Amino acid sequence: MADFSALILAGGKSSRMGQDKANLLLHNSNLLQHMQQLATRAGASQVLISRNQTGYIQDVHSEQGPLAGILAALPHCEHKRLLVLPIDMPLLSVFSLQLLMQQSAATAYFNHCPLPCVLTNNSQLQALIEQQLLNQKRSIKQLLSTLNAVAVSIDDKELLNTNTPADWQVFLQQLTSATEYDN
Template identity: 30%
Template structure:
């Protein structure tokens, strides 16, 4: 991507189906959040953020900005992404901590394909738009803020509204790309 962008790792989920904090799962010799953060640090982002809960024991170097979820607000990934996008005011690549099969090569390829800094991009799979691995842009903020104010926290609805307004595009996911978006939600998924 020729223009500057930021990247954020979303690690603040409650992990209710996993029954333990997914960010702290062991993945190839390190905790999952560390593996995912390293991916974002290696793709050329001008700023790297980590969105998490204050009580999570995630310790980062000075070049990573931590954005804590407010303790008294439960607005899910939409709230976390909105807070981060408001902070950076530049295109923001979002990656969920529970997508360990996402590759640096795929992310770099997409950054090279999508050059418009005013248009977000996402992939549509069999379950709809993949909202937790894609590019959010400041032009999407009005839709995001409106959804938050209406307590409509479904990111897929926000993406649909942004596609309709022209501030985002979706790409049909190919069969070989589907594995990158696989989530680890349960112990069975991890195996």
């Protein structure tokens, strides 16, 4: 597998969660550290973080959602292939992310879920995102459709999105069940 960059999107307000999702505790670290480790274990030679705080890549276009985070990160990418990860999918596996990265298509994503996805960092991608944001269209699904992205099937359980405290509790229960099963 060729070298690739990974981008973790952690710039949202976490309003439905009621606290910063990136700081949710998971074992001996937080969710942001977990996702960084996941990206590295999947093979990323560079891990970028889009987070509207000092020390991270900040959106140039504020209040424009994940597309603005991707756009702001593109100039920082060292590699042509970019794996984009949401902060709030802690059940993603190294195996599935590697499967996504191994697709020969320039753009790929899982099932009917736009994130995570693989993008090709080039001037066309930057122009498409800028045009979408200019037209007030912040949809990653629309971007993937325009780029003729390939959908890859995986177990939907990995795509659990932890947006609310209830979602987080479901995740923790699944994690506890898996740990008990392994022992």
